[in-house]
Amino acid sequence: MIDIIETANKEALEIIQNGQPTLIGLGIAGEVIPGMAKDLFLHAGPPITWEKMSGPLKGGVMAGLMYEGLASTPEEAAEYAASGKLRFDPCHHHDAVGPMAGIVTSRMPVWIIENKAYGNRAYCTLNEGLGKVLRMGAYGPEVIKHLQWMERVLYPVLKETIEIHGPIDLKIMIAQAVQMGDEVHNRNKAATSLLIREIAPSILKTSFSNEDKIAVLEFLNSNDHTFLNLSMPAAKATLEPAGKVKHSTIVYTMARNGTEFGIRVAGLGKRWFTAPAEIIDGLYFPGFSMEDANPDVGDSCITETLGIGGFSMATAPAIVQFVGGTPKDAVRYTTSMYEITTEESRAYKLPPMNFRGSPTGIDIRKVIETQVLPVINTGIAHKEAGVGQVGAGIVHPPMACFEQALEAFVNLLEDEGLLED
């Protein structure tokens, strides 16, 4: 005999282990994301109002408004955003995820991922590359111009490419990448290379001009983070069905909006447990310091929720040059994540850990009992709108999120009469 929590967690883990995230195509957000509308902007993390948004989120919203043609200057955009004409909702409420600010507007092209084992879908915008980009809160003319190029050239070429190629099994691609030095959150060099190798012949077979094909291949090749916007929805599509398992203490969402960090626990449904987001300990670009940093932001820690990203840092020793620390620290991070997880991934095997599967299935009870917090590696955005990325580093969720969730979980079981006197 085992208790109802163990039974529920076993079911949730089986769902996560069996997930089959598959790239099936591309579409326009307003046409494919459930509930998407012209007056709705999606953002990273738990729910938040314009007034409480941090710099990078506000900057991303302003860029989105100019991209949508709803404002022509940053001042007009800020006024529009504050006017109440625009609605805001988390990406996570619409089967989507977004890196950093995570702003999704109706015109934006998105990847479409389907979990073939359970039929659910997840969506994510295409990665913009590094430098001045919307996801880091930049909104200058070059940001908007690049987004327009992505819509006009990158999107149609990639859409036709995937139609020619057919679906791509992302689980296998991620499994290969984690054996090639990626953890597919802040290091996506191998995964991006694997993707390009897979789709390059199909890009050449599309009906577009050589100039466009070359521009697309050069852009994909210039941006190691191309695959991040596939690893994230792959993780989201894998975890989402587990979020419906009653009485499970497994975390199926971790996300930050730049002001608050939020988690969601399977047995507690769609309820968010939030606390102020932390400042990141990391390496800053020349001329910047912790003083310039915005608190933790982005949906990208959905990778850690699945057990890749920071949880699998041991397999990506080169990443410490980007986020700080030593390869020994990377092994220590991964080792400690087995303390708070339930199983080892059957798919994502880590060579430096003697091919142990990545630590999978964060259990809120274990986090509270051991006081070991999930480890997340992340980019750092400037706290002011319009500046962009200033570094990268390591961060943790606030313990308060897990404490609130545990209390709510015990209250739920008490209310349902499931605790013995």
Place this chain on the structure above:
Amino acid sequence: MSLNDLFKQELKVVNLGLKSFHNDLKSQGVTVVQVNWKPKAGGKKNMLNLLSKLNKVKQS
């Protein structure tokens, strides 16, 4: 072996708890390992209480 005999040998120490004990010994050249240990739930009574309630959950 008496306690005094023990201290006449080379010390190899495993330290649990305050890391300053580990650091002091290390600064004196003693071989010492710090165990990364924390009391359950960080010793927080309300959290310990919640965890103990979950030990009484009904069987499936």
